[in-house]
Structures are given as C-alpha cells and as structure tokens.
Amino acid sequence: MPTENLQIPTADGSADAFAAFPEHGGQHPGVLLYMDAIGLRPVLKEMARELAAHGYYVLVPNLFYRYGPAPVVEVPEFIGQENRVELFGQLMPMVDALTPELALRDAEAYLAFLTSRPEVSAGPVGVVGYCMGGGLAMRTAAAHPELVAAVAGFHPGGLVTDAPDSPHRLAPKLTAEVHLGLAEHDLTPEGIAELGQALDAAGVDHSCEVYPGTLHGFTMADTAAFDPDGTQRHWDRLLPLLARTLGHG
Helix, strand or coil: CCEEEEEEEECCEEEEEEEECCCCCCCECEEEEECCCCCCCHHHHHHHHHHHCCCCEEEEECCCHHHCCCCCCCCCCCECHHHHHHHHHHHHHHHHHCCHHHHHHHHHHHHHHHHHCCCECCCCEEEEEECHHHHHHHHHHHHCCCCEEEEEEECCCCCCCCCCCCHHHHHHHCCCEEEEEECCCCCCHHHHHHHHHHHHHCCCCEEEEECCCCCCCCCCCCECCCCHHHHHHHHHHHHHHHHHHCCCC
C-alpha cells in the first residue's frame, strides 16, 4: 500500500500528516481521518492503510502540529491502566488548546490539501473521526456542507455539550450522511436522545448506535479498550457509508 509523509500548509504553520492510497494508481475518493486524543501513531497509520485498501485516498493530519511533529509526546507501544494517567496528563492540555476556532481553521487547510492531491478524484469527501476526532468530524462537515458527504465518528467525544456551538447544535448545517458508533458509556441516555432529536429535527440522514460491550477507544488496537468485535462492526458501518455517499463501490 503506497504511503506518504506530508506537510500541509496551514494558517498557523505546517501540519505533518500521513497518507495512504491504493497501489493501482488512478484517482480515488478522498477521506480525511481525524485522530483520537493519543495522536498520530502506528495504529492510526495501519487503519488508514486498511481503509485505503478499499479504494480511498486517506489523509491523517497531526492535529497537535503546533507543538511539534508526531509523536508530539512519547506514546507507549501499549496503553493500559498503568501508563494511561501519565500519558493523558501530557495530552489533555493540547486537546483543550485545540479550540473549535483553531480546529475549523485547520480543517479548511486539510480539506484544501486533500482535494488538491493528484490521486484524489473530484467530488465529495468523507470525514472520519475517533474520540476527539468524532466531534471535529461533525464540525468540519457542518462548516463545509458543499464538500463533505459522509461523516463517521467512533467512540466520539464532545458531541453533546452545553456550549452554543456544541456539535449536535450544528445539525441544521449538515448535508452529509452521518454514522456515530458509541461505546457503552460515551453518552448518557439523555445525551443520546438529545443528539438524535437534533439530527432528526434537521432532517439529517443518520444512524447512531451503541456498540455492545465496548469501552471508549474500542477501535484502537494499542490500548486496553480495544475490542475486535466492536472494531469489525465499525468497519461494517463505515465502508458501506463511504461507498454510498462517495460514489465508490
């Protein structure tokens, strides 16, 4: 699977990124893949390769580029209870500093770069996010309804908050089809109901389901939360979504 390490020009500098795309050449639908809070690392690169094998050009930017190239902090090969607290103590200040304003400024640069790649076909793109990336995927799709046709968030964070610009409040701006795959305790029943009501009221074509027996982070094979069944279900939802919306498959 061909891959590239790239630099994306942004309003605030240059974001390092990883891209994977099919080996048979030609042009392919573009997918912007937003990392989880742990950052751009081997497990995400492998997921990008797997998605690319289905016929997509997948771009994975380092969302923490303002602090340096990935890995911005040293990430253990396996993240369990014994090292999770220390790791997230380093990561959370960067997560908190990535405000919606900064994230949307970056998203514009990421999408412009993605759609300019010679390997990317004309037409709509998909945005996929994990953990913190799920909320960012929703924000990106709402800000670029003319371009983003598919949004998927898995074990997403920050979807329903009290903020005036909470992702669920952006539903009226969405034109994309949406799938959200939640771990069992990602949202309260009340939060799930509020999210569903917002999407329904806006007429968004969507599905939102809790993946049975999963913990937050269930798709990440380098963490103790990894769940093979939940990860397979994620592929079973993601691939048809992209095929339907991006005219591929």
